[in-house]
Amino acid sequence: MSSLMLTLRESVRYRGRGGHYSWIAHRLAGLGILAFLMIHVWETAMANYNPPVYEYAIAVFKHPLFGLGEIGLMGAVLFHAFNGIRITLLDFKPEWWRHQAKSVTIVWGVFLVVFVPIAIYMLSGIISHCGHGANCWAFPTYPVS
Amino acid sequence: MQAQLRIRRYNPEKDSAGYWGEYTLNDVNSNDSVLDLLHRVKWEIDGTLSLRRSCAHGVCGSDAMRINGANMLACKTLVSRLGDGDSIKIQIEPILGLKVIKDLIVDMEPFMDHYKSVMPYFINDDPPPEDGRERLQSQEDRARFDDTTKCILCAACTTSCPSFWANDKYVGPAAVVNAHRFIFDSRDKAPEKRLAVVGDTFGVWRCRTNFNCTNACPREIEITKAIAEVKNVLYTGEI
Numbered sequence: 001m002s003s004l005m006l007t008l009r010e011s012v013r014y015r016g017r018g019g020h021y022s023w024i025a026h027r028l029a030g031l032g033i034l035a036f037l038m039i040h041v042w043e044t045a046m047a048n049y050n051p052p053v054y055e056y057a058i059a060v061f062k063h064p065l066f067g068l069g070e071i072g073l074m075g076a077v078l079f080h081a082f083n084g085i086r087i088t089l090l091d092f093k094p095e096w097w098r099h100q101a102k103s104v105t106i107v108w109g110v111f112l113v114v115f116v117p118i119a120i121y122m123l124s125g126i127i128s129h130c131g132h133g134a135n136c137w138a139f140p141t142y143p144v145s
Numbered sequence: 146m147q148a149q150l151r152i153r154r155y156n157p158e159k160d161s162a163g164y165w166g167e168y169t170l171n172d173v174n175s176n177d178s179v180l181d182l183l184h185r186v187k188w189e190i191d192g193t194l195s196l197r198r199s200c201a202h203g204v205c206g207s208d209a210m211r212i213n214g215a216n217m218l219a220c221k222t223l224v225s226r227l228g229d230g231d232s233i234k235i236q237i238e239p240i241l242g243l244k245v246i247k248d249l250i251v252d253m254e255p256f257m258d259h260y261k262s263v264m265p266y267f268i269n270d271d272p273p274p275e276d277g278r279e280r281l282q283s284q285e286d287r288a289r290f291d292d293t294t295k296c297i298l299c300a301a302c303t304t305s306c307p308s309f310w311a312n313d314k315y316v317g318p319a320a321v322v323n324a325h326r327f328i329f330d331s332r333d334k335a336p337e338k339r340l341a342v343v344g345d346t347f348g349v350w351r352c353r354t355n356f357n358c359t360n361a362c363p364r365e366i367e368i369t370k371a372i373a374e375v376k377n378v379l380y381t382g383e384i
Contacts, residue, residue, distance in 0.1 A: 001242055001243055001244050001255070001313050002242060002309070002310055002311055002312050002313040004311070006241070006242070006310050007307055007310045007311040010241050010307075010310055011307050011310070013214065014211075014214060014215065014241070014305065014307075014357070015213060015214025015215040016215065016305070016355065016356075016357045016360065017356065017357075017360050019354070019355040019356035019357070019360075020307075020355050020356070020357050022355070023307065023353055023355035087353075087354045090354050090369070090373065091354055091373050091376060092373075092377070093373075094369075094370040094371075094373035094374045094377065095370065097356075097359065097367055097369055097370040097373070100356050100359070100369070
């Protein structure tokens with residue numbers, strides 16, 4: 001009776017509480033980090049196997065869209081880390097289960113306190129990069145000159 | 146109060162897929178249970194509606210269903226818990242991850258197979274005490290598994306678990322709760338047999354600690370805590 005579609009659909013439809021939505025966010029953050037790692041490994045491998053592609057990839061990564069993606073990556077890493085610590089603590093300390101709802105709130109609170117300043121800092125970097133006169137929204141041409 | 150019920154219907158002899166049946170009930174009291182409303186639909190509007198229920202007082206565990214998105218017992222869920230005002234909307238679906246037989250009735254056999262896999266019965270081949278009476282146990286030893294004796298096998302926990310939706314080979318929270326009941330019983334002599342089942346690939350390690358089971362349990366069993374205690378036994382080797 002189990003299936004991937006059932007799990008995906010009902011994970012969203014099921015009206016769980018904080019732990020359920022933290023679990024969904026944890027999974028999405030994990031998939032985001034995995035996607036980054038795949039791109040990162042590929043692009044780093046190109047430095048050895050095809051340097052012009054590597055240089056082009058590095059130039060593309062300076063595009064504001066990738067800058068926003070980096071902010072998302074930072075958010076994914078931070079949430080995955082903080083929520084992972086919460087889950088680990090609850091697994092090792094079963095008697096703390098009564099604090100489950102509070103622990104979810106604490107994780108989101110700590111996440112926002114750490115992430116928001118970092119996101120603002122990273123966003124200002126993107127804005128200043130785009131403020132130097134060049135059309136920062138244009139993708140570079142291959143090969144990079 | 147008026148109640149607008151949206152009930153997931155499916156008759157395998159007529160329907161190729163499930164559909165939503167919509168029913169309106171008047172003169173609903175806030176202290177009516179959802180089971181009361183389902184009875185009124187079945188008895189006053191549509192007699193073909195199929196559901197399981199027996200004691201109607203939260204003891205038999207027959208009427209676990211998904212009410213307004215979350216698993217609950219229909220007989221223990223009062224209308225007042227779901228909302229107030231002159232009109233209320235209630236959505237009722239069968240529990241997830243088990244095959245729907247008809248309307249709100251699911252095939253409980255896979256769930257019961259997982260339950261049976263943890264050997265949920267007392268195992269002790271030692272001769273009974275010389276006085277022929279019960280095997281004594283301290284109050285502290287009894288308290289260790291008191292919470293997990295309360296399970297009524299309604300399946301609300303197991304079918305609220307995303308790990309069970311993803312893979313029905315996972316024994317599920319209810320089976321772990323019933324394994325916990327005997328693993329932590331000082332009189333029982335077969336904890337290692339149960340730990341072999343719940344410590345397997347499809348045992349407690351599938352738990353993602355999202356507390357859906359704890360929140361769904363109509364008996365308020367601390368299920369995620371019990372699962373974590375079993376995990377602790379598995380990696381420390383100490384009960």
